Amino acid sequence: VITRPEMEIGRYHWMYRSSRPHRYHHVPALRGNISPLGIQGCFECCIKCLGGVPYASLLATILCFSGVALFCGCGHVALTGTVSILEQHFSTTASDHALLSEVIQLMQYVIYGIASFFFLYGIILLAEGFYTTSAVKELHGEFKTTACGRCISGMFVFLTYVLGVAWLGVFGFSAVPVFMFYNIWSTCEVIKSFQTNVTVPGDQICVDIRQYGIIPWNAVPGKACGPILENICNTNEFYMSYHLFIVACAGAGATVIALIHFLMILSSNWAYLKDASKMQAYQDIKAKEEQELQDIQSRSKEQLNSYT
Numbered sequence: 672v673i674t675r676p677e678m679e680i681g682r683y684h685w686m687y688r689s690s691r692p693h694r695y696h697h698v699p700a701l702r703g704n705i706s707p708l709g710i711q712g713c714f715e716c717c718i719k720c721l722g723g724v725p726y727a728s729l730l731a732t733i734l735c736f737s738g739v740a741l742f743c744g745c746g747h748v749a750l751t752g753t754v755s756i757l758e759q760h761f762s763t764t765a766s767d768h769a770l771l772s773e774v775i776q777l778m779q780y781v782i783y784g785i786a787s788f789f790f791l792y793g794i795i796l797l798a799e800g801f802y803t804t805s806a807v808k809e810l811h812g813e814f815k816t817t818a819c820g821r822c823i824s825g826m827f828v829f830l831t832y833v834l835g836v837a838w839l840g841v842f843g844f845s846a847v848p849v850f851m852f853y854n855i856w857s858t859c860e861v862i863k864s865f866q867t868n869v870t871v872p873g874d875q876i877c878v879d880i881r882q883y884g885i886i887p888w889n890a891v892p893g894k895a896c897g898p899i900l901e902n903i904c905n906t907n908e909f910y911m912s913y914h915l916f917i918v919a920c921a922g923a924g925a926t927v928i929a930l931i932h933f934l935m936i937l938s939s940n941w942a943y944l945k946d947a948s949k950m951q952a953y954q955d956i957k958a959k960e961e962q963e964l965q966d967i968q969s970r971s972k973e974q975l976n977s978y979t
Contacts, residue, residue: 727936728800732793735929741922743786745915750775752912760895760903761880767890796933799827803940824941831937835930842923849920851883852913859904862897
């Protein structure tokens with residue numbers, strides 16, 4: 672029930688609008704060197720652009736591209752040199768190493784596919800880093816995260832984990848030829864050291880490639896001894912293949928590190944998107960409550976004016 676004094680006060684405010692308290696609207700403070708017209712300078716635009724760059728994703732992408740490039744390029748050339756060494760010194764019959772040649776050719780085609788896939792995958796992960804960085808930067812703005820975006824981020828986490836485990840196997844497999852070439856090279860060094868000792872003949876020191884299982888036991892000659900083995904170590908094919916396999920193994924290790932880095936970034940980004948979705952739901956509820964409160968106040972004012 673509205674009393675008589677309240678009705679008199681309402682009629683007084685209705686008749687004399689100038690007596691109503693003045694409402695001051697909040698004016699946002701200017702940031703940096705932004706002009707009152709809202710025009711940003713070149714420096715502010717550059718800072719804003721640099722602030723949206725996902726540096727962690729960019730570093731991981733560069734490391735991933737470098738590792739894959741080293742592994743694919745050096746591994747391809749090293750495999751070609753390995754086939755040449757086998758054909759010239761350890762397996763003179765083509766039928767003995769025909770299966771090995773087919774396997775190496777298949778591995779070279781796989782290398783082409785790996786290079787193409789990781790080039791595309793690295794770009795996609797970098798784009799996802801830009802997307803998530805924008806989501807975090809605009810958390811309190813008009814940016815809206817969706818369930819589809821969070822699902823895609825989770826899928827990238829799972830796929831990167833699977834690729835990381837697979838590349839651990841590739842890294843271990845790439846160490847096998849390095850071990851084989853190191854054994855051959857160390858045997859050659861032993862032969863060189865025995866040349867100064869007359870009591871020990873160098874012809875008794877041999878390397879049998881057949882024991883590694885890459886060529887059959889009936890391959891001819893299958894092994895190299897003494898000066899012949901030393902000449903093999905001095906060839907350009909052996910020197911290049913040995914060092915290229917080392918670089919390819921290092922590239923595989925760098926790719927593993929890059930994928931682990933990507934996995935940490937994607938997990939963090941997925942958590943950020945999840946928090947952003949919760950914050951978005953909270954802001955929607957808060958805005959809805961404020962709107963309902965404003966509607967209630969406006970209806971109360973209308974009722975008060977109707978009574979007056």
